[in-house]
Structures are given as structure tokens and as C-alpha cells.
Amino acid sequence: MTMPAPPSGQSPWGPTPAGFQGPPPQMTQPRNGLGVAALVLGIAGVVLGLAVFLFWMSWLPALLALVFGIIGLGNARKGLATNKGMALTGLILGAVGLLLAVGGGVFTVTKVTEITDDIRAEVESAEASAKASASAEASASAAAEAARNLEFGETYTYENGLKITVSKPQPYVPDDYVLGHAKGNKAVQVIVTAVNDGTAKVDFKTGLPNVSDADGADAELLIDGSGRQKVLTGNLLPGKRAVGKYAYSLPPGAADRIQVEFSPDVMEYDDAVWTGPVK
Structure with missing residues (x-):
């Protein structure tokens, strides 16, 4: 037995119950x-x-x-x-x-x-x-x-006022009793003058000059019994003057020129140097 067809536009299952709706639209998350x-x-x-x-x-x-x-x-x-x-x-x-x-x-x-x-x-x-x-x-x-490099006759002044002058070497004639002078050598005398223009005394601890001949070799210190030599030693008071006299023996081939180095005390003072010809 067949069921009659529903009227046009109606559901075959009958009308939708009142109050029923479809699912709500989904909200998009911000x-x-x-x-x-x-x-x-x-x-x-x-x-x-x-x-x-x-x-x-x-x-x-x-x-x-x-x-x-x-x-x-x-x-x-x-x-x-x-x-x-x-x-x-x-x-x-x-x-x-x-x-x-x-x-x-x-x-x-x-x-x-x-x-x-x-x-x-x-x-x-x-x-x-x-x-x-x-x-x-x-x-x-x-x-x-x-x-500090001078010619004979010039004066070197240290900071403390001490003045040193080495005169031009002069010929020296030793007496018959002499040490350090070979036969045929030429003897010369070196005179060192010290003047203390400072305010304190000066102590001469190394009062011997160092003399070199024309070839640069050390000259021999000449010692005789004439009493003409004097070594600078001891204290030199302010305003005082002292003179040292020395004799040296030079070989004949190197006796025309010498160099003299002198310092009152090699531990305290620099050497001053005098050079020049020998008379």
C-alpha cells in the first residue's frame, strides 16, 4: 500500500516542531x-x-x-x-x-x-x-x-766652582837619580792649577793626571830626587789655590803631542781632557 504524496513544499515527515533552530554561526577569535x-x-x-x-x-x-x-x-x-x-x-x-x-x-x-x-x-x-x-x-x-775637551792653557770649571787649568807642557830635565825615564826618551813637565771658587772644600783623592803620548799610549810617570814635583792631594778650601807639578817620560817618536786627563776624584768628577803640542 503506497502513501499519498505530501502537498508541494511540505516535508514528507511532517512539519518541523516549534522552537527548533539550526546551529549558531561560529565566532572568529580576534x-x-x-x-x-x-x-x-x-x-x-x-x-x-x-x-x-x-x-x-x-x-x-x-x-x-x-x-x-x-x-x-x-x-x-x-x-x-x-x-x-x-x-x-x-x-x-x-x-x-x-x-x-x-x-x-x-x-x-x-x-x-x-x-x-x-x-x-x-x-x-x-x-x-x-x-x-x-x-x-x-x-x-x-x-x-x-x-771637557780643552787645549792647554784653558780652564775647566766644575759645577761646584772648582776650576782646573793645565798649562802647556814644558821640557823637563831630570837629575841623575830618576825612575820611569828610559834613555833616549823626552821628559816633559805638566803643571795643574786648581782654584776653588765654590762654597765648599774639595777633596783631592786622585791628584795624578793620566798622560798619553802622540800614539795614544800611556806615558810613564817620571820620579827623581830634585823635589820639583808636587802631587795635588788633601782638601782645597773655598777661595784657595793649589798647584800640582808632574813629570812624564815620552818615547822620542811620540813626544810631539800629548793628552792630559785629570779629575780630583774619579768616583765623583768627570775627567777633563787637555790636548796639544809639546814645546
């Missing part, structure tokens, strides 16, 4: 994550940027905040996000953080350059000063050395 990230990264970028020497750490969060802020604003305009203000704030903070990063970089580079220039200038100044000092010392040493 995409607020980028706006939040932009705000957090923007704050981090600004904080790091304010610490000038951390600028190299601030540019990345600031740049990300700028990017996330732009995307978050786009989502808000499309209705996909509800935190437009947060995204905008993150974008602004990201831009500020980038400016701070750039400014910090420029500031740091400028300061490092200034410090480097200052250090370089100090080093160059120190080197120039050291060179000038070394040059001055060398000049002073050369001048002092030149001042």
Missing part, C-alpha cells in the same frame, strides 16, 4: 597577538635605546615592534583584531626605539672617535716630548763632552 607583541617589543626597544651604550641591543626589538605594529593595525582595520590602540602604540614605540638606536650609534661612534683622537694626541705628544727630551739630553751631553 588576532590580538601581534598588537601585544608590538607593544612589548616597542617598550623594550625604547628602554634599551635610552641606555645609550646598549643601542646595539635596541634596534632589533624596535624593528620587530614596528613591523608587528603595522600588521596589527592592518588586522584591526579588517576587523580581525580588537587592540588597534595597542598596535598603534607599539608601532610608535618601535619607531622611537629605532631613532634611539640610530642616535645611540652615532653618539657612541662620535665619542669613541673623540676618545681615540685624544689618546692618539696624548701618545703623539708624549712621543714628541720624549724625543725633545732625548734630543735635549743628547745636546747637553754633547755640549758637556765638548766643554
Whole structure:
């Protein structure tokens, strides 16, 4: 037995019960994550940027905040996000953080350059000063050395006021009883005059001159019994004068010129040197 067909437009199962509706439309979750990230990264970028020497750490969060802020604003305009203000704030903070990063970089580079220039200038100044000092010392040493090299008859003055003069050597005739004089040699007398123009006494500890012949060999000190020789020794008081007389034996082939070195005390004074021909 077949059932009659339902009228047109009606369900074969009969009318739908009253109060029954289909499932509600599903709500889309707002995409607020980028706006939040932009705000957090923007704050981090600004904080790091304010610490000038951390600028190299601030540019990345600031740049990300700028990017996330732009995307978050786009989502808000499309209705996909509800935190437009947060995204905008993150974008602004990201831009500020980038400016701070750039400014910090420029500031740091400028300061490092200034410090480097200052250090370089100090080093160059120190080197120039050291060179000038070394040059001055060398000049002073050369001048002092030149001042200590004299001709016979000239006077050398020490810093304490002691003046030493070596007269031009004179021929010397030893008596019959003589030591240090070989037959055929030429004997010469060296006279050393000391004047104390200082304020303190001077102690002569090494009052013997060192004499070299024309060949540079040490001349032999001549000693005889004539009593004409006198060694500078003892103390020379301020304002006083003393004379030392010495005789030396020179080989005939090197007796035309001699060099005399003298110092009151080799441990305390530099030697002064006199050179010149022998009469």
C-alpha cells in the first residue's frame, strides 16, 4: 500500500516542531597577538635605546615592534583584531626605539672617535716630548763632552766652582837619580792649577793626571830626587789655590803631542781632557 504524496513544499515527515533552530554561526577569535607583541617589543626597544651604550641591543626589538605594529593595525582595520590602540602604540614605540638606536650609534661612534683622537694626541705628544727630551739630553751631553775637551792653557770649571787649568807642557830635565825615564826618551813637565771658587772644600783623592803620548799610549810617570814635583792631594778650601807639578817620560817618536786627563776624584768628577803640542 503506497502513501499519498505530501502537498508541494511540505516535508514528507511532517512539519518541523516549534522552537527548533539550526546551529549558531561560529565566532572568529580576534588576532590580538601581534598588537601585544608590538607593544612589548616597542617598550623594550625604547628602554634599551635610552641606555645609550646598549643601542646595539635596541634596534632589533624596535624593528620587530614596528613591523608587528603595522600588521596589527592592518588586522584591526579588517576587523580581525580588537587592540588597534595597542598596535598603534607599539608601532610608535618601535619607531622611537629605532631613532634611539640610530642616535645611540652615532653618539657612541662620535665619542669613541673623540676618545681615540685624544689618546692618539696624548701618545703623539708624549712621543714628541720624549724625543725633545732625548734630543735635549743628547745636546747637553754633547755640549758637556765638548766643554771637557780643552787645549792647554784653558780652564775647566766644575759645577761646584772648582776650576782646573793645565798649562802647556814644558821640557823637563831630570837629575841623575830618576825612575820611569828610559834613555833616549823626552821628559816633559805638566803643571795643574786648581782654584776653588765654590762654597765648599774639595777633596783631592786622585791628584795624578793620566798622560798619553802622540800614539795614544800611556806615558810613564817620571820620579827623581830634585823635589820639583808636587802631587795635588788633601782638601782645597773655598777661595784657595793649589798647584800640582808632574813629570812624564815620552818615547822620542811620540813626544810631539800629548793628552792630559785629570779629575780630583774619579768616583765623583768627570775627567777633563787637555790636548796639544809639546814645546
